[in-house]
Amino acid sequence: MTTNVDPARFSHVTDWVFDLDNTLYPHHSNLFSQIDVKMTAYVSELLQLPREEARKLQKELYLEYGTTLNGLMERHNIDPDDFLEKVHDIDYSWLVPDPVLGVAIRQLPGRKFIFTNGDRGHAERTARQLGILDHFDDIFDIVAAGLTPKPARQTYEKFAALHAITGPNTVMFEDLARNLSVPKALGMTTVLIVPRNFEPTFSEIWERDPKFEDDVDFVTDDLASFLTAIRQSQTA
Structure with missing residues (x-):
């Protein structure tokens, strides 16, 4: 269910921002x-x-x-x-390395960031297991956020100020629509990552965000394919 990629919506992007859990790895990895x-x-x-x-x-x-x-x-x-x-004392071997995703992220033009409500150690261990850690410029974690989690506006603003990020030049990938509301308001392009073959029954009720649908520009259940399509459209 990768939505059609509009090349014009990504041609200006210089900063690529990714949530971590259930975004950089598929929901079904659990x-x-x-x-x-x-x-x-x-x-x-x-x-x-x-x-x-x-x-x-x-x-x-x-x-x-x-x-x-x-x-x-x-x-x-x-x-x-x-x-x-x-x-975060968990077994990361549940994650399967994702070389296709690694290539897709590495080839994106500009800077790449992980922006998570988890901590840096968890983000590093997760990205390392996926084989993608070296492709990111930095990790902005809950400690860097002053322990104020997304979707608080001040947390996004702190992240943007730290890395001199301008909204219109940025795209954000998230698995929770509520966490895309502020990025959308800041001018970012927003992409919602959903589970493969997504049906509403697959998601626990407290994680569903139907009222934030207007803040979502694109939806995909395959991040690697979505990023590859963006890159192919830019190099065509």
């Missing part, structure tokens, strides 16, 4: 499920709650504060470093 389980366990241990109650609270925090971490910091003053270390 890597984030490991993090999700770790977060539930963290909440359960912290508050001495049964797993079912801990998971319900975890999702409430996610919805209200943007990330579970942000909610736990606000309500329970936890140590963010401890949280990030524990929830």
